[in-house]
Amino acid sequence: MKKTISVVIPAYNEDECVEELCSRLKKVFDQLTNYEFTAILVENGSSDRTFDLLRRINNEDSRFKILQLARNFRMDGGITAGLSVVDSDALVLMTADLQDPPEVIPEFIEKWEQGYENVYGVVTRRRGTGPIRRMNSHIFYWVMGKLTGEFIPRNASDFRLLDRRVYEEVRKIEERNRFVRGLVAWVGFSSIGVEFVREERFAGESKAYTFPVIHLAVKGITAHSQVPLVLIPVIGFVIFAGSLLTLVGFSIDWLLFGVPFPGFGSIIAVILLMFSVLFLFMGILSLYIGSIYEEVKGRPNFIIRQAVGFSDSSPKANLSDPDDDGSPLSL
Numbered sequence: 001m002k003k004t005i006s007v008v009i010p011a012y013n014e015d016e017c018v019e020e021l022c023s024r025l026k027k028v029f030d031q032l033t034n035y036e037f038t039a040i041l042v043e044n045g046s047s048d049r050t051f052d053l054l055r056r057i058n059n060e061d062s063r064f065k066i067l068q069l070a071r072n073f074r075m076d077g078g079i080t081a082g083l084s085v086v087d088s089d090a091l092v093l094m095t096a097d098l099q100d101p102p103e104v105i106p107e108f109i110e111k112w113e114q115g116y117e118n119v120y121g122v123v124t125r126r127r128g129t130g131p132i133r134r135m136n137s138h139i140f141y142w143v144m145g146k147l148t149g150e151f152i153p154r155n156a157s158d159f160r161l162l163d164r165r166v167y168e169e170v171r172k173i174e175e176r177n178r179f180v181r182g183l184v185a186w187v188g189f190s191s192i193g194v195e196f197v198r199e200e201r202f203a204g205e206s207k208a209y210t211f212p213v214i215h216l217a218v219k220g221i222t223a224h225s226q227v228p229l230v231l232i233p234v235i236g237f238v239i240f241a242g243s244l245l246t247l248v249g250f251s252i253d254w255l256l257f258g259v260p261f262p263g264f265g266s267i268i269a270v271i272l273l274m275f276s277v278l279f280l281f282m283g284i285l286s287l288y289i290g291s292i293y294e295e296v297k298g299r300p301n302f303i304i305r306q307a308v309g310f311s312d313s314s315p316k317a318n319l320s321d322p323d324d325d326g327s328p329l330s331l
Helices: 018-031 050-060 074-083 102-113 131-148 164-172 180-187 210-224 227-257 264-297
Strands: 003-011 035-043 064-069 090-093 118-126 156-163 191-198 303-308
Touching (some): 003 074, 018 035, 018 102, 035 050, 035 074, 050 064, 074 090, 074 164, 090 102, 102 118, 102 156, 102 191, 156 180, 164 180, 227 264
Parallel strands (some): 003 035, 118 191
Antiparallel strands (some): 064 303
């Protein structure tokens, strides 16, 4: 009996890429005849022709199934939606813009067959990216590494293969502040990296702007590290110790030399410094409080508008039929 592998691909406004993506995936599927493949394309609230093109692709090849979300739930929401319906021996996560080359999938499978349960792609080079994007990536991995104790391998991407045991454990995690890369690293299991060159986008516009990357970094840090919170009392103690030493020094100076020249400017500078540190600490606390707020609300990570190409027995989730008049279902 053939092993089954699903490929989960979030797609947001990728009408210029999805046809080429599916064409290249078909070649990989047809090349690896010892496996039974399914592609689950998560249409992530697109405003272009992405869904219409995916419907046509599904009509031509039933291996390509579609989850249409009610709106855009960002990359991790789209991945989570795909994870909710997978029922295969392994799955591959990748992007729809073809920066993750489908031709690397056979290398992932080879490592999986060797016994590794989390085979992740390691980006060695980023083609077609500007200096700001490369700088964002370097800063992101450096900060994540320092604050999480290299918990997430440097330059590891979401492009990866997960064994059933891994993705089922990740699927059980219901937190709302989701950083899938971090969740996969957290559950453990035997892991190995496969190096690849991240290609330039096949077409269309990149969604990896500076502020979304910063938001992703902040989400990853607050979800997987308490180091910023630990730094607050540490820095507070250092400032207290420095202030105490300064007070002792001024006292000795006053006893030996009398009242010094009034230092109005120095006093103002110290006050401004203390207030800036105080507001920095408040900002760190607000980020964690915001994450707690999202968890407490308990809203779903995604809402499925309709599912195309799924049989009643295959998905794990309770999906809506696109021909039904029922309301969208949330998971």
